[in-house]
Amino acid sequence: MTSKESFLQGQILLIDKPYEWSSFQALNAVKWAIRKKFDLNKKFKIGHAGTLDPLATGLLVICTGKFTKKIPELQGQIKEYTGTIKLGATTPSYDLETELDQTYPTSHITEEGIREILPKFIGKIEQRPPLFSALKKNGKRLYEYAREGKQVEIKSRTVEILTFEITRFDMPEVDFRVICSKGTYIRSLAHDFGKALNSGGHLTKLRRTKIGDFNVSKAVTPEVFRQNLEGNG
Numbered sequence: 111m112t113s114k115e116s117f118l119q120g121q122i123l124l125i126d127k128p129y130e131w132s133s134f135q136a137l138n139a140v141k142w143a144i145r146k147k148f149d150l151n152k153k154f155k156i157g158h159a160g161t162l163d164p165l166a167t168g169l170l171v172i173c174t175g176k177f178t179k180k181i182p183e184l185q186g187q188i189k190e191y192t193g194t195i196k197l198g199a200t201t202p203s204y205d206l207e208t209e210l211d212q213t214y215p216t217s218h219i220t221e222e223g224i225r226e227i228l229p230k231f232i233g234k235i236e237q238r239p240p241l242f243s244a245l246k247k248n249g250k251r252l253y254e255y256a257r258e259g260k261q262v263e264i265k266s267r268t269v270e271i272l273t274f275e276i277t278r279f280d281m282p283e284v285d286f287r288v289i290c291s292k293g294t295y296i297r298s299l300a301h302d303f304g305k306a307l308n309s310g311g312h313l314t315k316l317r318r319t320k321i322g323d324f325n326v327s328k329a330v331t332p333e334v335f336r337q338n339l340e341g342n343g
Contacts, residue, residue, distance in 0.1 A: 112342045114148040120177030124329035125170040131332075133161045136170055139332035144174070147339050159184035160321060163297075165205055166193075168318035169326040187322030188272065190289045194315035195300040197282045197307065203242035204297035205313040214310040221279045227306045231274045236266045237298050269294040283314070 127136045141156045155178045159171040168191075173181055198216040202208045239245055242253045247262055255262045270291040278285035288296060297313045304311020319326045330338065 112339060114150070117144055117148065117150075118154070118175045120173065120175040120180075122177055122180070122324075123172040123174065123335070124324055124326070125172055125335060126326055126329040126331050127162050127167055127170045128331055129167050130164050132164050133158055133170055136332050137172060140172055140335055143332070143336040143339050157181050159187075160189070160292075162318055163205070163207075163316070165207060166316040166318065168316075169321055169324060169329055170318075171321050171324055184321065186292050188289060188291065188320075189294070189318060190273075190287070190320035191296050192277070192285070192287050192317050192319055193296060193300075193313060194283055194285050195303060195311045196314045197284065197304055197309050197311045199312060200301065200304065200310040201312045204240045204295075204301040205316070207242060210312075212310060214304070214308075216282050216309050219281065219307050219309060221276075223307065224276055224279065224284065227303075228274055228276070230306060231271050231299065231303065234268055234270050237269050237295060237302070238264050238266045239295050240297050240301070243295065267293060271299070274299075289320075 123140060125136055125140060127133060137156065137158050141154070144150065144156070145154060154174075155176075156172065156174045157178045159173065159181045162168065162170060171184055173184070197219060199210045199213045202211055239252070241255065241262070241264060245252050247255070247264075252262065252264065271288065271294065272291075273287065273289040275287050276284050277287055288299065296316055300311050300313040317326070
């Protein structure tokens with residue numbers, strides 16, 4: 111149902127966020143497509159339930175109209191991700207946003223050794239968010255401090271990892287699947303995983319595949335959403 115009234119009453123839209131798009135850009139593209147189609151004013155309510163980093167792809171749940179009230183509930187849902195960790199090197203952002211800062215040996219790492227340390231990351235764990243993140247400290251986002259080269263103390267937080275499995279072992283890369291609680295940073299998981307192997311690690315690929323019962327297999331890109339909307343009526 112894609113009538114003006116349905117968007118105002120409330121819809122949940124499943125968007126597949128493209129690589130290098132911010133979550134805000136994806137949301138904006140959807141918002142403008144709806145506003146243009148139905149000639150809606152700026153007061154049209156729309157929001158998303160959980161930011162994805164620009165270098166990540168995958169599921170962005172967007173709520174419109176009265177359904178924006180559901181956003182806090184949706185943000186608290188369990189999430190699933192797949193991706194790739196490259197071992198043997200670290201970056202300040204824990205992913206490819208920044209250049210390599212240190213390299214480490216990897217010749218000692220075996221598939222068996224990896225499987226032995228996986229249980230350390232299952233259950234409730236303490237995790238320190240990356241300095242390059244949108245979390246705020248003293249009213250300023252952490253990545254702003256990071257880009258100024260300033261050191262700030264970041265407190266660790268408790269998150270819950272329900273599943274952490276390695277789906278491909280091809281040194282120096284490993285592919286993984288993670289099911290986790292709200293607030294989990296997969297970049298931090300990649301960094302800590304490398305450290306636990308007496309090496310280094312950083313995230314080179316990330317895709318969010320599920321939020322609660324919503325699956326990326328049912329999602330469309332912002333461009334396809336716009337095309338579908340324009341072709342409707």
